[in-house]
Amino acid sequence: MKNNLVEFLDLGFQPLANSFIPINNIRKKERKYKLKISFNKKNFLVSIKNTFSSNEMFNDTYPYRSSMSKSVSKSFKELSNKIKKKLNPKNILEIGSNDGTFMNYFNKKKIVGIEPCSNVEKITKRKGFKTYPLYWNKKTSDFLKKKHGEFDLIYSANTLSHIKNLNSVFKSIYNCLSKEGSLIIEDPSLLDCLKTNTYDQFYNEHIYVFSCIALNEVLKKNKLQIYRIEKIKLHGGSIRYYIKKTTSKKKIEKSFFKQILDEEKFGLKKLNTYLNFSKRVKKSKKKLIKLFSSLKKQEFKIIGYGATAKSTTVLNYCEIDNKYIDYFLDTTPDKQNKFTPGTKIKILKYKNGIENDVDYVFLGAWNFKKEIFKKEKKFIDRGGKFITHNPYPKIIK
Ligand code: TMP
Numbered sequence: 484m485k486n487n488l489v490e491f492l493d494l495g496f497q498p499l500a501n502s503f504i505p506i507n508n509i510r511k512k513e514r515k516y517k518l519k520i521s522f523n524k525k526n527f528l529v530s531i532k533n534t535f536s537s538n539e540m541f542n543d544t545y546p547y548r549s550s551m552s553k554s555v556s557k558s559f560k561e562l563s564n565k566i567k568k569k570l571n572p573k574n575i576l577e578i579g580s581n582d583g584t585f586m587n588y589f590n591k592k593k594i595v596g597i598e599p600c601s602n603v604e605k606i607t608k609r610k611g612f613k614t615y616p617l618y619w620n621k622k623t624s625d626f627l628k629k630k631h632g633e634f635d636l637i638y639s640a641n642t643l644s645h646i647k648n649l650n651s652v653f654k655s656i657y658n659c660l661s662k663e664g665s666l667i668i669e670d671p672s673l674l675d676c677l678k679t680n681t682y683d684q685f686y687n688e689h690i691y692v693f694s695c696i697a698l699n700e701v702l703k704k705n706k707l708q709i710y711r712i713e714k715i716k717l718h719g720g721s722i723r724y725y726i727k728k729t730t731s732k733k734k735i736e737k738s739f740f741k742q743i744l745d746e747e748k749f750g751l752k753k754l755n756t757y758l759n760f761s762k763r764v765k766k767s768k769k770k771l772i773k774l775f776s777s778l779k780k781q782e783f784k785i786i787g788y789g790a791t792a793k794s795t796t797v798l799n800y801c802e803i804d805n806k807y808i809d810y811f812l813d814t815t816p817d818k819q820n821k822f823t824p825g826t827k828i829k830i831l832k833y834k835n836g837i838e839n840d841v842d843y844v845f846l847g848a849w850n851f852k853k854e855i856f857k858k859e860k861k862f863i864d865r866g867g868k869f870i871t872h873n874p875y876p877k878i879i880k
Contacts, residue, residue, distance in 0.1 A: 487525040490532060491757040492682065492764060494518040494800045498824035499535065500686035500792035501546055505821050513825060518796065520685050522757045527697040529673055529757070534647055535687050537599065537618050541645070545600035546817035547792070549584035549640075554854050556584055558717055559640075562667075563588030570665055572635035576627060578619050579642030583607030586614075595631055597623060602817075619646060624655035633661040640669040641718065644691040653705035657728065665733075666707065666726040673697075674746050675720025677756065679874045682764045682800070683793035684719065694751045695722060695742040702726060711736040719793075719850040719873075768801050771876035775807045778843055778870075785870070786841050787811035788855060789848025790818050790830045797847075797872055799825040808845060812837070837862040843878070845870045 497518040504513070519532040549555050563585070566572065573593070580586055580596030582603045587610070596614040598604035604616045617623045619642070627634075637660055646652050656666055673694040676684045684692050691697075699709050710733050711725035722742070727733045750756035778785060787794065790811040798804065804826040812833040813819060819832040837844060837859055844862070846852060849871050856863065869879040 487523050488521040488532075489524060489754055489757075490519050490521045491754070492520040492685070492761045494520070494682065494685060494764075494796060497686065497796060497799050499540065500688060500795040500824065501540070502824045503546060503790065503818050503821035503830065504824065504827065509822060509827065515825070516687065518685060518687070518800075522754055523697075524754065526700040527694060527752055528691060528701070529694070529697070530691045531685060531687065531689065534690055537646065540688055541599045541618075543601045544817075545603060546815055547581065548603065548606075548815055548817075549581040551815050552851055552854070554717060554851055558715060559585040560588055562723075566636060566638075566667075570636055572664070574631060574634050575636045575638065576631070576634040576659070578637065578639035579645075580604070580607055580612075580614055583610055583612055583614070585638065585640065586610075586612050595627065597627070619643075619655060620651060621655045621658065624658045628659040633659055633664065635661050635664045637664070637666045638668075639666075641671075641721075643668055644670045644693055645688050647690050649691070649701045650705060653702060653707055657706055660728065662728065663731050663733070664728070667723060668726065669715065669717070669721050669723045671718050672714070672720050672722045673751065674749055677749070677751075677760050679720065680760070680763050680767055681719050681793075681873045682760075682767070683796040683872070686792050686796045688792060693722070694746050695724070695739070696746050696751055698724065699743070703729075706730070708735065709739050710734065712738045712742050717850070767872060767876060771797070771801045771803070771872050774870065774876050774878070775801075775803055779807055783842040784809060784840055785843040785845060786837070787823075787828060787845045787847045788837075788859075788869075789813060789846065789851065790815075790823055790828075791847045791850075793850070794845075794847030795824050795826075798823065798828075801872075802826075803845075804828065811847060837867060839865075841867060843868050843870050846879075849873060 496515045498513045516533045575594040577596040580598045597617045599618045601616040607614045671684045673692045706729045708729050713723040715721050787808045790813045805828045808828045811830045814833045
């Protein structure tokens with residue numbers, strides 16, 4: 484296996500992307516690791532090299548909340564309607580149910596969630612949903628099957644790519660999925676990541692960034708098959724994969740073959756494609772540093788918007804710290820009044836928009852650009868500008 488892995492990108496020393504620092508730990512040494520990305524020539528999987536155990540990343544201090552974004556809630560609502568209409572499942576399991584944003588759209592008797600981060604799992608439980616503070620593995624799958632029977636629908640958004648042992652992940656899914664059931668998963672698209680130079684899709688939690696090609700290779704080994712895909716805009720460009728048991732009667736739809744073809748045409752099976760991406764990322768770093776330095780020299784006030792896990796990668800890779808960015812605004816309570824990992828930029832509570840003395844805003848949450856621009860019309864109207872790093876570093880006019 485190891486011989487098939489070729490490292491193509493080095494994003495330097497990074498802290499854990501979601502380990503926002505409380506004020507009393509500000510002088511403490513942070514844990515850092517080398518963020519290197521590899522391509523597997525045999526099964527085409529792209530993965531990070533140094534990984535952390537699940538309980539180091541996903542525990543009772545996990546700050547992320549799905550409910551913080553309107554776009555996420557809207558997407559979950561639309562999907563829930565589609566599921567009810569087209570698949571009409573009798574019982575549903577959500578793997579990585581976070582604060583219950585997806586579960587909210589279903590009958591409490593029909594859906595079960597598992598979420599290992601007990602701080603967010605409790606929120607869903609308080610709403611009256613059946614959830615368990617468990618990691619996804621064979622033991623959990625056996626337990627749920629015994630307690631709730633086989634599931635007609637298993638849903639998991641931005642979770643399975645966070646688990647290292649994919650064969651165990653999919654074997655455990657196969658174990659509790661009904662014969663004609665569907666597994667729906669959503670994860671960032673490798674094709675979009677490479678096309679838009681969004682290297683910040685890589686951080687410790689994203690052990691894999693899936694292509695349809697690579698995911699299907701892993702699924703095949705576990706008697707599963709993608710039968711439909713949908714491209715969605717969430718998280719900077721994701722794919723929603725509809726997956727069935729190989730033996731299921733469901734037809735494989737055109738969208739699957741088209742995605743495979745598009746990815747092959749772009750070169751996702753070739754090492755050279757990744758080496759070229761790496762060159763573009765290095766250029767992007769130089770350009771972003773130049774942009775920030777020039778604005779700072781002109782004494783403009785720059786803040787950040789959305790202290791995302793993705794922005795941890797960008798800021799640490801490009802060494803943009805509190806000398807450049809005065810503070811971040813964020814709506815997530817568990818991030819507020821803390822500091823960004825590695826770069827130690829203060830995170831303030833988002834109240835009523837952007838202060839009048841701010842000239843430039845770095846889009847940490849660039850993936851919610853539209854939603855943010857709509858909200859910050861006042862800032863834009865008074866001449867305020869946004870900075871983004873993708874598809875290349877620039878000021879958005
Ligand atoms: P994500 O990219 O990992 O989903 O995280 C988005 C972060 O951005 C999350 O901490 C919430 C924050 N955010 C805001 O502060 N304001 C907003 O308008 C949006 C959409 C997100």
